[in-house]
Amino acid sequence: MKTTFYSINKTSFLKFDQCPKAFFLHKKSPQLKDPISKEKQMTFKRGHEVGNLAQHLFPGGINVSLETKNLEEAYYLTQQLIEKKQSVIYEATFVFKQTLVMVDILNFNGKFWEAYEVKSSLKISDVYIKDACLQYYVLKNSLAEFNDFYLVTLNADYELKEELNVMELFKKRSIRKDAEKNLIFCESKIEKALLTLEENKVPNLPIGKHCFSPYSCDFLGTCWENTVHKKSIFNIGKTDREQLFNWYNNGITTVDKIPEQMGLHKNIQIQIESISKEKEYVDETNIKNFINSVKTQYCFLDMEVWQAAIPKYYNTKPFEQIPFLYSMCYEINNEIVFENYLKPIESDNREMFLKQILLSTAKFETIIVYDKNLEVNILNNLKKLFPEYSAKAQELIFKLTDLSIIIQNFYYYHPKLKSNFSLKAIAEIVSEDSNYNNEAISSGLVAMNVYESLWNESNPIIKETIYDQLKSYCNMDTLISLKFFNLLKQKVKD
Ligand code: SF4
Incomplete structure (x- = not known):
């Protein structure tokens, strides 16, 4: 085990995937993060509630994160529980190549270990799959007799009757096939992320569409500071962001610098003129x-x-x-x-x-x-x-x-x-x-x-x-x- 117990977790891995600069700032300058919105806090809270309920799918487990808040201790406790073949473990903690994952539910079925990641959602998104693939990669390399990894989501067809039926409320999908194909992807991303930390300088990345995809970045306040101008081109709405970033990267940062050109939609022209003259538009x-x-x-x-x-x-x-x-x-x-x-x-x-x-x-x-x-x-x-x-x-x-x-x-x-x-x-x-x-x-x-x-x-x-x-x-x-x-x-x- 290295002196730095771990360097990457699934949050930072997904940030690196979205933008290496976001990853670096998250690791090295977290104080620059934008305040967490009430909406985000509430989404986290809902995630915890659904995650706790999903533990009833495999009752009677030991919750590592309730035993200790120290991640290194959580890692060693998990190792002990696995050696003892504790059949159900919640928040089982693993580290491989300085990458730490905490598995929502780990179950030993008598022959193999199976892992479950719970999402408070009806659908499986690409980000969920990437997140699960990272966990699969770490587990595959650090847990003997590991067999499969499942994403658990809420079942859109479930209807509540007299009593909540947890077995029917949730449904699961194996991501083993995807994860096997993505092992090299995960390994190479982790290596690049570790290299970024080693180089210890903020990656020089311009703002772009990636700032909002798949999620709105936590560092918009820092990176987008220069775009805050009452005549900023980013005040134009209902337009192709690609076009805006083309302008921005060519030095056209405010609406009055946009060259007169044919082909701009009438609605864009209305906005450009209105923002430029700081005057409302009225179609009487x-x-x-x-x-x-x-x-x-x-x-x-x-x-x-x-x-x-x-x-x-x-x-x-x-x-x-x-x-x-x-x-x-x-x-x-x-x-x-x-x-x-x-x-x-x-x-x-x-x-x-x-x-x-x-x-x-x-x-x-x-x-x-x-x-x-x-x-x-x-x-x-x-x-x-x-x-x-x-x-x-x-x-x-x-x-x-x-x-x-x-x-x-x-x-x-x-x-x-x-x-x-x-x-x-x-x-x-x-x-x-x-x-x-x-x-x-x-x-x-x-x-x-x-x-x-x-x-x-x-x-x-x-x-x-x-x-x-x-x-x-x-x-x-x-x-x-x-x-x-x-x-x-x-x-x-x-
Ligand atoms: S705001 Fe954009 S450029 Fe800045 S860190 Fe976030 S994703 Fe990267």
């Missing part, structure tokens, strides 16, 4: 058409859904969309009125959700939402679940009008959007007090996780606070739509 004709399509009685609506990885309600599946909250707002005599309904988490009362939303929206002729796909999808699912409300739910679907087409079709553009066309970006335009900075909840994904935290919450005061935060977040979405609609009316007033 199309905005007027949109406004005229809205009937006299209108309101703004937003819904939130919960997609639990481990289903909680009878007859529901992993990651099934369960609507739990809607908010609507409208104006009466220049006063903004909010209405909302939050489904208590304890029971799957989607029928009540549907009844409430039908009741609240009945008096309106047009219901404005920002990107109606989610709302249409939810209502169609509710129609199937509760056919007795089908006609009324369909009526509601017909009344939905999608405000996002104004932005998506470039009927309105503002340089502040900076390639982000979401409602959160619109918040920056409509008014300073309409933003999410002061909200405890800042995105749909956070809202979903905060709602899920209520599942085990018994303190009524905490519950009440969370309910208020969720409603306030959803109200904010509808308020921004309302303000944006009023802003559009203002722009075409004459």
Whole structure:
């Protein structure tokens, strides 16, 4: 064993695969990392919960990471457990060629060792396969009688009945064939990564498409610092990134340096001109058409859904969309009125959700939402679940009008959007007090996780606070739509 116990683990290996510079900074200058977003933290938390549940597939094991937090001790403890033929080990720790892996579940079937990597996902991605191949490579070289490696994912077809059936909730797939083909790939990547560390200088790599693929890099704040400019070409959205990086690598870093040329799409030209002149773009004709399509009685609506990885309600599946909250707002005599309904988490009362939303929206002729796909999808699912409300739910679907087409079709553009066309970006335009900075909840994904935290919450005061935060977040979405609609009316007033 070398004095440096290990140099690479699966996180750093995958970083090296994405970008050697990201790997080097991760190892040598971790303080430069961008802060971890709430969304990422919640994804990690969900991964742990699903991983812990999957241990029930092979019960009664010894969890090495609960015995010690010291990785060197974890390695030696694993060796001892293997010698003793401990049949199930969680977080079994191995090192080969300075590469450390911790296997979620290691099982001895009486003849061979089999390893399982658990993913809180329905599908197997390329990154999961690379991650599993690395573990396979290390195990193959450090564990006698090692036979196979499986990726374990959630089963999209599983439906919860009276009791959770862990054996049916998960499904597994052997990656041995892929891993055997990738042994040389892993070995050569590890060697290159170790060499990068030995050379001890930051790899000279320019920014590029790899900064976002397969994941958004943790060092965007460092590497992309020079691109933060109000006229940066990276503020152009809905365009081919390849083109942007071509410009960037040729010294065209701001929009006013883009040579006049034929062939740029109209939507790109709108953005270039708008960013360059620091002026919004207004397509009066199309905005007027949109406004005229809205009937006299209108309101703004937003819904939130919960997609639990481990289903909680009878007859529901992993990651099934369960609507739990809607908010609507409208104006009466220049006063903004909010209405909302939050489904208590304890029971799957989607029928009540549907009844409430039908009741609240009945008096309106047009219901404005920002990107109606989610709302249409939810209502169609509710129609199937509760056919007795089908006609009324369909009526509601017909009344939905999608405000996002104004932005998506470039009927309105503002340089502040900076390639982000979401409602959160619109918040920056409509008014300073309409933003999410002061909200405890800042995105749909956070809202979903905060709602899920209520599942085990018994303190009524905490519950009440969370309910208020969720409603306030959803109200904010509808308020921004309302303000944006009023802003559009203002722009075409004459
Ligand atoms: S931001 Fe891009 S160039 Fe910088 S380390 Fe990350 S992937 Fe590499």
